[in-house]
Amino acid sequence: MASYCCFWKAKQPIIVGLVQLVQRDQLISIQDMFRLLFRPEVGSIVIEGIGGSGKTWAAKAAYQVARTNNLFDDYIWVSLSINCSLRRCIDKIIACLSCEIREDLPVQRTKMMINEYLTKRKFLLVLDNAYFTEENILEHLGVPHPRRQNIGSKVIVTTRTGRTRGAVVPDTVIIPQPLTYEESYNLLRTKIGKEVGSSHILDLTSNFYGIPLSVILLAGVFCDVPNQDTLRELVHKAYITLGTKVSVFHTLQRLVKFAYHQLPNDQARHCFLYCLLFPEDQGIPVNDLIRFWIFDDLIIQSSKFHEASHIGKEILDVLLKRGMLYLEDNDHVRMHDVIRETVSGYGKENGYREQLDWKVDNPATKLERLSKLSTRISLMNTEMEYLDGSVQGLWISSLLLRGNSRMKYISEEFFHHVGMPGIVDLSFTRIKVLPNSISYLTTLRMLLLSGCGHLEEIQHIASLAQLEVLDASCCRSLRSIESGSFDHMMLLKLLDLSATSIKFLPSLPASRELRHLLLHNCPCLGSENTMRSNAILSDVKYIRFPYGVSKTGAVQNMQLGRIEDIMDWVDMLWLPCGLNFQLYDLFNMRVSFGVNEDSKTFVYASDAYFFQALKKDSPLWFNCFQKFHIVIAPLKDDQVMDAAAQLTETNFLFRNSFFKTKHFTHSIDRDRFLEINSTIGVSSDIEGILGNAELVCLNRLATSRISDLNITSMEAVRELWVENCDQLENLFSVDEIQVLVAFGSLQNLKISNIEKLSSLLKAVKNVISFSCLKHLLIDCCPNLKWIFPPMVHLPNLETMHVKFCDILERIFEDDSVLGDYAFPRLQSLELWELPELSCICGGTLPSLKNLKVRNCAKLRKIPVGVNENSPFVTTIGETFWWDSLIWDDESIKRWILFRKWGPMLPYLATEG
Numbered sequence: 045m046a047s048y049c050c051f052w053k054a055k056q057p058i059i060v061g062l063v064q065l066v067q068r069d070q071l072i073s074i075q076d077m078f079r080l081l082f083r084p085e086v087g088s089i090v091i092e093g094i095g096g097s098g099k100t101w102a103a104k105a106a107y108q109v110a111r112t113n114n115l116f117d118d119y120i121w122v123s124l125s126i127n128c129s130l131r132r133c134i135d136k137i138i139a140c141l142s143c144e145i146r147e148d149l150p151v152q153r154t155k156m157m158i159n160e161y162l163t164k165r166k167f168l169l170v171l172d173n174a175y176f177t178e179e180n181i182l183e184h185l186g187v188p189h190p191r192r193q194n195i196g197s198k199v200i201v202t203t204r205t206g207r208t209r210g211a212v213v214p215d216t217v218i219i220p221q222p223l224t225y226e227e228s229y230n231l232l233r234t235k236i237g238k239e240v241g242s243s244h245i246l247d248l249t250s251n252f253y254g255i256p257l258s259v260i261l262l263a264g265v266f267c268d269v270p271n272q273d274t275l276r277e278l279v280h281k282a283y284i285t286l287g288t289k290v291s292v293f294h295t296l297q298r299l300v301k302f303a304y305h306q307l308p309n310d311q312a313r314h315c316f317l318y319c320l321l322f323p324e325d326q327g328i329p330v331n332d333l334i335r336f337w338i339f340d341d342l343i344i345q346s347s348k349f350h351e352a353s354h355i356g357k358e359i360l361d362v363l364l365k366r367g368m369l370y371l372e373d374n375d376h377v378r379m380h381d382v383i384r385e386t387v388s389g390y391g392k393e394n395g396y397r398e399q400l401d402w403k404v405d406n407p408a409t410k411l412e413r414l415s416k417l418s419t420r421i422s423l424m425n426t427e428m429e430y431l432d433g434s435v436q437g438l439w440i441s442s443l444l445l446r447g448n449s450r451m452k453y454i455s456e457e458f459f460h461h462v463g464m465p466g467i468v469d470l471s472f473t474r475i476k477v478l479p480n481s482i483s484y485l486t487t488l489r490m491l492l493l494s495g496c497g498h499l500e501e502i503q504h505i506a507s508l509a510q511l512e513v514l515d516a517s518c519c520r521s522l523r524s525i526e527s528g529s530f531d532h533m534m535l536l537k538l539l540d541l542s543a544t545s546i547k548f549l550p551s552l553p554a555s556r557e558l559r560h561l562l563l564h565n566c567p568c569l570g571s572e573n574t575m576r577s578n579a580i581l582s583d584v585k586y587i588r589f590p591y592g593v594s595k596t597g598a599v600q601n602m603q604l605g606r607i608e609d610i611m612d613w614v615d616m617l618w619l620p621c622g623l624n625f626q627l628y629d630l631f632n633m634r635v636s637f638g639v640n641e642d643s644k645t646f647v648y649a650s651d652a653y654f655f656q657a658l659k660k661d662s663p664l665w666f667n668c669f670q671k672f673h674i675v676i677a678p679l680k681d682d683q684v685m686d687a688a689a690q691l692t693e694t695n696f697l698f699r700n701s702f703f704k705t706k707h708f709t710h711s712i713d714r715d716r717f718l719e720i721n722s723t724i725g726v727s728s729d730i731e732g733i734l735g736n737a738e739l740v741c742l743n744r745l746a747t748s749r750i751s752d753l754n755i756t757s758m759e760a761v762r763e764l765w766v767e768n769c770d771q772l773e774n775l776f777s778v779d780e781i782q783v784l785v786a787f788g789s790l791q792n793l794k795i796s797n798i799e800k801l802s803s804l805l806k807a808v809k810n811v812i813s814f815s816c817l818k819h820l821l822i823d824c825c826p827n828l829k830w831i832f833p834p835m836v837h838l839p840n841l842e843t844m845h846v847k848f849c850d851i852l853e854r855i856f857e858d859d860s861v862l863g864d865y866a867f868p869r870l871q872s873l874e875l876w877e878l879p880e881l882s883c884i885c886g887g888t889l890p891s892l893k894n895l896k897v898r899n900c901a902k903l904r905k906i907p908v909g910v911n912e913n914s915p916f917v918t919t920i921g922e923t924f925w926w927d928s929l930i931w932d933d934e935s936i937k938r939w940i941l942f943r944k945w946g947p948m949l950p951y952l953a954t955e956g
Contacts (some may be wrong), residue, residue: 055145057585077102077218078109081198087190088182088199090214092206095382096257096296097220099202103170106200110168116197118142118167125324125381126175130184131427132325133171134158135449137185147449147474155186162197163188171201173325173381174208181211192848196925222254231256235263235367245275248282252299253292257367257382261303264366278306293382300386301947303366313390315359316368319379320391321422321444327376332469332492334360335513339466339490340420340442348514349559351535395420408433415440424448431458434481435721439463445493446471454479466490471515474498494518494540503893505529511758515540517562523547644671644715650678652720652730660735670715674733677721714739714763734758741765748800763792775804791816805833814838823847823876832866834858840852841867847876854883862887863907875900897921898945904930916941 065374080086091099102192120140121134134154138145143161145154169187182189182199190197201212209217223231228249245266252258262403265282269275280627285302286295315337322328326389334356337343342353343359353624360377363369388398395418405811406426412435414421419440425447443465445451451473468488472495483504490513493499499519504525505511505894516522522544530536530552539552540562547568552558563569645668649655655674658664718737722744734740740761750769758764764774773793795801818840822831828849834856844867846852856866863870863885870889874896876879888909895906895917906929908917918941919926 081110084196086215086632088214088923089216090209090212091202091218093220095204096255098256100172103200103202107170116168117165120169122171123325128325158186166195169199174201174203176211176213177207216595228259231259232263235260236267258296258299260367261299265303265306297386300383312359316363317391317396319392320396323425327372327378331377407431408435411435412417441464442467444469456480459484471495476500478504480504513538518543538710586910643668646675647674649676652676655730655733658732658734665736673717675719736760741764744768765794767796770799772798773800773802792819794821801825801828818842820844826850828852830857832856834861843872845874851880853879853880859883860886863889892917895919
């Protein structure tokens with residue numbers, strides 16, 4: 045909706061003595077609103093309007109403009125709701141600040157520290173969806189008022205109620221205006237993704253009072269309509285559902301209900317209603333949400349976990365496309381508050397009760413009461429400090445206690461009588477240990493402990509034989525897991541211990557179900573005094589793999605962090621082909637849990653250090669790395685990879701790599717790919733991988749010599765691509781060529797977009813034969829004057845394409861080189877956009893069948909020699925160029941089939 049909102053701005057009061065004069069309102073654009081960020085006299089802004097009118101969108105747009113232009117020192121975004129307490133709002137502000145404020149401080153002390161920190165800094169604070177009624181609300185939050193601070197700070201508040209305006213006392217009030225008929229139509233067309241031809245749909249749009257959310261929901265209903273008959277039927281149903289106009293909010297609620305009932309099936313509706321269990325003011329983690337759907341039996345799990353995950357992603361895509369949920373960022377989704385209010389009744393009817401209480405005096409009593417209303421209990425982000433006693437009579441399927449940041453302990457007997465839950469979520473609490481009674485949860489399938497920063501040890505889980513997911517990521521204090529914990533977990537599919545202080549792992553089961561083992565950013569794992577663990581390690585000095593994991597060959601996804609040294613690659617010998625490795629230094633990338641259908645091992649590494657200890661003759665080249673696709677490339681600071689989204693279409697992140705066989709006409713499918721991309725320097729001590737790669741792609745290397753890569757190690761290379769290496773002046777030196785040619789393996793060579801390249805070969809004195817080279821492509825090398833020295837012999841070259849080389853004068857440095865010697869088997873020759881080219885070679889090309897020339901005005905002779913035993917040579921070019929050719933023997937022309945370029949011929953020629 046980026047261009048569909050205008051706003052009324054209430055001019056700030058002008059103080060004249062004791063009298064306030066308020067100027068008339070004026071209509072402003074979204075760009076005018078952005079300019080308020082630069083005006084020092086405007087400190088606080090309230091964006092006020094009904095639900096669905098675009099308040100949050102406008103605030104996000106301003107927030108992004110501020111970050112893009114680096115206008116402030118601190119950026120604080122706080123999502124609120126009608127049930128959000130002042131204390132929770134203060135906690136959210138603390139979470140956005142870069143200073144350290146202890147969690148257990150009294151409220152007054154916390155507010156004082158916030159004020160002390162922000163007073164000296166220029167900040168932007170956004171309070172989204174606020175319902176405050178307290179006077180001087182910024183003071184209650186510990187936030188200095190921008191006008192008193194007087195250094196350019198800004199506070200933006202979005203709200204549905206006019207009472208909040210009195211609590212904030214803004215300098216400017218902005219009210220989003222309804223969309224015009226034309227704007228509604230444009231938004232509808234944008235969201236559907238195509239022209240809207242039905243006049244009935246346009247008439248419907250005019251009934252929505254210009255509220256953007258209404259238009260988005262209508263677009264979601266009509267976006268996947270298969271034919272006109274279905275469209276007419278849906279339009280008719282919409283008219284009946286909406287009825288006569290009553291009010292803006294009444295119409296919006298009716299449309300929400302209509303969109304809900306038009307979801308594809310009951311499964312999608314149940315998955316949607318499940319989102320009601322999460323607090324309104326908090327984004328829902330995408331990965332966790334899909335797992336909740338699976339393990340709460342909303343998605344009937346197929347024989348494989350990844351298939352159920354794929355179904356979950358498809359359902360989520362539908363909900364996003366229909367406008368029932370929206371993406372808050374790459375990892376979280378939200379439900380609009382208007383939609384939530386409308387469907388909460390459906391949630392209660394189906395066992396998905398919305399959480400309304402943030403303050404819980406007696407948690408045990410509260411849980412007992414909730415269990416009588418639903419089998420799914422959600423008490424997230426409350427102010428409870430403990431779970432005490434033994435709760436009686438519970439029979440629940442899910443217990444969601446996420447985000448209770450003040451909950452320090454759970455009594456030892458608490459889980460004795462809670463029934464048979466499949467999911468327990470204790471993430472982001474302050475517990476230090478798990479209670480003994482958790483061992484009673486023998487039906488538990490998913491245990492989430494992520495972000496429990498005070499948890500020191502995981503105990504009492506050995507009896508959880510049905511457990512499939514254990515996530516203890518980001519538990520910074522976690523140092524150990526009780527021995528024997530995994531001995532009976534034969535169904536365990538995912539174990540995430542990343543970003544913990546874990547020192548060693550106990551033995552993992554010999555289970556073929558374990559697919560995802562995540563251990564990146566574990567600085568204590570694998571130290572010398574814990575080598576008995578045989579664990580997969582990251583950020584450590586040694587790598588060893590648990591016998592149970594490696595022997596079964598089941599793991600498909602592994603994430604590791606920066607590795608200082610690698611002791612023994614043989615520990616990976618039992619691992620199968622088809623793993624997904626991620627090896628990074630500074631960037632915490634995530635890889636979704638895709639399935640590697642072609643059994644190829646994928647590796648992303650931020651540098652080449654990981655491969656230095658992997659020797660050329662290692663047995664892993666016949667096992668774990670029998671097929672591989674390895675990418676060595678740093679991730680820049682501003683790059684964000686949405687691996688989960690890419691996986692939906694490609695099954696793995698690296699399938700989206702820039703080099704694919706279709707870009708090179710004669711490229712052959714290779715089982716062993718190596719891509720080195722955007723590196724300042726590449727270690728020459730990676731002979732193991734260079735000696736086993738069949739296709740090597742070198743892209744954006746900051747080097748003037750390929751010799752820095754130790755190209756002499758490329759014994760197995762069949763195809764070499766060198767692209768976008770701006771500093772490269774010569775491709776090979778004579779010593780490198782002699783070794784490379786000795787192996788006689790290179791078949792395809794592509795050289796593209798190298799600005800400073802002056803020659804392919806340097807300092808060649810003796811005859812050199814590229815005995816296996818069959819296909820050569822050179823394009824966009826503006827400083828290349830000639831390609832080969834006269835001593836080069838290419839006996840098996842079949843195709844040569846040279847394009848867009850501005851100053852290229854000759855193919856060979858010496859015009860006297862004979863074609864029947866240098867290119868005896870050349871069949872296809874393409875010469876494009878070579879304005880200075882005057883000579884191909886001396887003599888003739890005896891095997892030439894196809895010649896294509898475009899914009900080579902100075903080329904006056906072509907090396908074509910034919911007789912009665914030779915086939916016709918098909919030549920494509922411009923008519924004026926053909927007419928200007930010089931012939932030693934005019935009779936040769938009758939053996940040449942000439943065609944001028946037609947409208948489609950350049951495209952066909954490009955495709956080969």
